[in-house]
Amino acid sequence: MDRTSNLVDEAMAMESGGVVLIEDCVETNGAFILHHLIKRHLSPPQSSLLIFVAFAQPFSHYDRILRKMGCNLVVQRDNKRLLFLDMLMLECPDGDGSKTCEVGLRALFGKIQKAVEVGALAESKGNITIMIDDISLMEVAAHGSSNHVLDFLQYCHTLTTQFGCSLVALNHKDVYLSRNEATLILQLEHLADVVIKVEPLATGLATDVHGQVTVINKGRRIEDDERFGRSMNKLKNFHFRVKDNIVDYFYPGSRT
């Protein structure tokens, strides 16, 4: 089945494995990229496993949106191709402070690891993807201990190298304003193979162009001999318009 890929897919050029970081801001929400990636990973011919860790929105929200895009999350969940972990109420309760946060995140990682191992053992030759809804909310759930969040992400990263699965995470760039708070986002950007930035247009609001997306591909997943003589960092910039069932990406200025 021919899958039409859009400009962002081509810019990402990721087959399997690797870390994708999506950055957005208050003015422009980047969740539509997550929705697109969910649909891409769950649609045939690949039979992949998607582990979705939700901190921001409940299952019903994603179900409704993906249904308009032609993907039934309930069916995928029943077929064990989607594992939806609802972490909206995950709280590391006060009291012991950092200890309990660690325990909460550790338990979460345990679940993910088990799912990945089970998925890798399954005979289907698909990719496993771990998606994290919102890392800034994971920080809130961990009561601000970004070290634990970073540890968690590093552990997930080891899964990508060990099992060849991909990791997709969304974070809010404008939350990290001062220098010493920026550790988490800088570490994430360093870890990521592809960084997708969603920003508003420099010129302001418009009804037919909702914002701009910049894809920075560090080219780490390209084979060594191909990489030789090619620039390592590929940066592509597009404008986009979000619709209910699809997102239009186009080169700046090409939309009349």
Added chain:
Amino acid sequence: MAATKTRTSSFSRNFSTPATTSTPGLKYGPNSTLFVSSGIPDLDKILGGGFALGSLVMVMEDTEAPHHMLLLRNFMSQGLVHNQPLLYASPSRDPRTFLGTLPNPASSKDDKSHNRDTEQEKALRIAWQYKKYFGEHQQNSDGLRDGKQLEYCNDFDLRKPLERHFLTGQLIDCISLQDCANLTTFRDRCSTFLSQLPRYDGKISCAGRIAIQSFCAPQCEFSSMEWEMLSLIRSLKSMVRSSNAVAVITFPSSVVSPSFSKRCQHLADTLLSVKAIPDEDKELATLLTGYQDMVGLLNIHKVARLNTQVPAILEATTFSMKLRKRRLLVLECINQAPVDGSSGTSYATSGSCSSSSKTGTLDF
């Protein structure tokens, strides 16, 4: 031919009235969301129906002016008029006294007619597929004839206090944030309040409202514990999402750290901010029409998009808050006053490289 037959195509749009909820305080919107009114008719129109049920509304206050109280008062009064349970929390020692300042619905003599005329004109231009969202106007006029306030959104008269019978016998819960040493007790109270309004896909009988005023105000003990406050807002958001309620939280964004403010802005489903307008500002008076009547500015940063990924792009995001007849809150688009040709400061100098502000020969 005796009678001319009207030709009907095989396609026929059913103009039947949309599924109206039996409760007047709720309205159906797109993407199977329900709306409750904010208490300000103009704001409901701007937001596309009102506040979405299950959403979290955050208002960034301006420390120089109490305009967020106007929003809160209308919001709370609207809920009480519709018999919706209310939870109110504020940093003051005795939040119950605030209930005495809530406005009463305006007497419907002349106020509604002006609204309806403009709406009927606009209705001619609206395409047929949107007619179902304007079905409320028929309901409005019916409600007026009955003499009871059964409308979805009332105009509130800010000079008249809310009638007693709305305040008694209601499920009104008041919490003083100063009494909450840590936020777990507050969270538990919100949780018990929301547990009486569970969300399920059947017939919704009742919607609840939570109004929290000046959440991070320095008087509260927990105001320095930023992560705890964020944690509470996040759990409140999840609880509200899974129940039939709307929560409005106002917070002074200039008092807290910028990154905390940004996190709150991200947490909000609908984000508004109010700003004060300085009195007797001559420059602003020349720039804006109707400056003398303006009370403040309202900015709409984000509109809740539940169950959909399409963002809401508004035609305008900044509105001026005015008090019509000194008692009804209206929101109007900002209109820039016509630039006076002789002064020419706004356009003439912007293109020129020189820094002189005198009008040159290039005066457009």
